Amino acid sequence: MPDTSDAEGLTVGQASARLGVTVRALHHWDEIGLASPSMRTAAGYRLYTAGDLERLHRVVVYRELGLGLDRIRAVLDDSTADVPGALRAQRAQVAERIDRLQRLGAGLDRMIDAHENGLLLSVEQQAAIFGPGWNPDWPAQARKRYGNTAQWQQYAERSASRGPEEWRAVAEAVDGLDRALADAMDAGVTPGSPEANGLVDRHREVFASHFPLTRQMQVCLARMYEADPAFAAHYDGIRPGLAAWFRRIVDAAARAHGVDPDTATWE
Template sequence: MPDATDADGLTVGQISARLGVTVRALHHWDEIGLARPSLRTASGYRLYTAGDLERLHRIVVYRELGLGLDRIRAVLDDSTADVPAALRAQRSQIAERVAHLRQLSAGLDRMIEAHERGLLLTVEQQAAVFGPRWDPDWPAQARRRYGNTTQWLQYAEGSAARGPEEWQAVADAVSELDRALGDAMDAGVTPGSPEADRLVERHRDVFASYFPLTRQMQVCLGRRFEADPEFAAHYDGIRTGLATWFRRIVDASARAHGIDPDTATWE
């Protein structure tokens, strides 16, 4: 490598500032033979000529387009390389990445909206899925009441992935469970019986559509269904006394799993 004075070329620091690449990257490209400075000073410092700078410009451009260093070397050094074909291939890869990023962006928008609204259905869709008695303001009320809880986050993340068909499946599962609970109470199913315990497990499975429900949480929920006027009205509207009966079968199942319903907490 010829010796030169400082006036004959640009230093590594000057090239770094001009091209916006790190000194470390320039040293690496020198070490692997991708872009070596043509000159050195008597003191051994690298100096880049105008020709070196032109090559570095091309490396920076190709790197920003996403080409790997080996591919860049081939494009620059192989006289038989089909540069347009290489760039077209890279353009196709970039187009795929752009499409993927757009999908991610749309998913993030839905996730943000789900965290803020809870239910990503129009008022008309909500009425069609949940019935005419559904109040479209309920999700907003739930957000104000439970928005800082882990369960709301779990519910929102599930909601972001659901459209009308998925919510219809959830609503159908809830309705079928409600009918099964009413039929079981009419049939005289007793708390602690195998059939009652199966219904308790089925309730936990159905409720997992909203968020995972532990047995202790289920006990707390059963008590709320009985004590809260709105919940009690829903269950007692299916069968008189169903809210209390449901609480009793949940309590019995909890005892069978070593949980004292009187001390159960939301955890």
């Protein structure tokens, strides 16, 4: 309870300091008739009495509990008002807000984790989804190499919303594409052919599960698949020469769309 022993005749500034509310709030409550000063000085200045301060304190208490000003007016002025009912209704709204905030906090934790670690999967889950050839150190290596890029941010945003089943679907799409590429190479599909160009487009669609891939970026990626020992080992492990063949079909498709593979950059 506020100390009202010396509260007889407080100015709005003094009342503001006593209650810890702004002068603007006191003026507003006065304007709408919720809590007004009831004394006047000889010069016409309005002052708050001890009784006024007591009402103001009750307004502050209920406002801090989240009640709107109309509901507070009813609680203070309507003798038939169901105060416990109003407080229970407010408690229910507070519980809903707490639940929303908890979900928001959990979402923020996942987004932070995704930006820092890439995959929100345990080592065991990664092995089960991506197979025995998967290296659980790869996400950390990718974060170190690409963590400051817009593409890593896009990847993290997608990763934050994925669980094991969503990642399993991504892995299955990648496996299906790898088999289709190997089968096409075995069948003698030539770079620049409609079938080869369709596979290039399919690669961009599958890769979009990580981040959007332009044709220029795809050229750079295909070049890395062939040059990087780890990527080359993956593709050539599926079919000898697959990494080089994939680069050729990507280059041919890029030329057909006005992109020079020799000058393509990551953009």
